[in-house]
Amino acid sequence: MASDGPKRQTSDWENETDEALVLSLRQGNKAALAILYDRYSRLVYSIAFRVLNNGPETEDLTQDIFLNLWQKQTYDPSRSSLSRFLSTVTRNRAIDRVRSRSNRRRILKGVAAPQTIPLETFSLPEANASLGERSERVRQALLTLPEKQRQLLWLAYYHGFTQSEIAGHTNIPLGTVKSRMRQGLLKLRGTLQDLAD
Structure with a gap:
């Protein structure tokens, strides 16, 4: 042919x-x-x-x-x-x-940085220790999430971004941002259920 x-x-x-x-x-x-x-x-x-x-x-x-x-x-x-x-x-x-x-490095540094708790927040040393332990437990629980969910939750809760800002910053559709954050929060709630008591 x-x-x-x-x-x-x-x-x-x-x-x-x-x-x-x-x-x-x-x-x-x-x-x-x-x-x-x-x-x-x-x-x-x-x-x-x-x-x-x-x-x-x-x-x-x-x-x-x-x-x-x-x-x-x-x-x-x-x-x-x-x-x-x-x-x-x-x-x-x-x-x-x-x-x-x-941006990822900056975010990770911010999360890894030790959280300082103002002394006037609690008068009892036990209360300060308890808050520090809770903060560390939350940070550790975040690290167990899949990166796609963890990154969005860090942007929201450690950097104060809105879901719309996160969508714009990461080029991820807003619906996907909401869905991933919801899934991540449900997993965190299951992992940290004892802290809610």
Whole structure:
């Protein structure tokens, strides 16, 4: 049969333009993705590594960039070259990851920092000790939650974020934020039931 039909070999696509490969990719041709990856993965990796300075995270982001190129189809050849598009997207996504990483560190530091209890809160030393123990129990119980739930509860209760602010800050839909927080609170209530007595 004709060699230029839909079952062309990967080698048949290697000399195609980026635009032709992107069009073929949008039609579900995985061979086009492999060729684009071969052409641009080194560029994407080097930009991501300069920002992230972390090999595994850079590899993960590189894979994400090409997966998004295939699935989300946001590249418009009439606006820029594919190399410029990939460079811009990679730099932005890497910077977002660095910001997210530093936010997580700041949040974890805030949670790990010892809570100071004003002396005037309770006059009895036993009461101060009891409050410190309760605070530590709550902190330990939070650490047992899945990270998706724990992160949202920390933002709400240790940093005072509203559910809407959390959704905006984490790019998680508001309904998902509410659902995860509700699930986390139910688990905490079960774990800390004796404290409610």
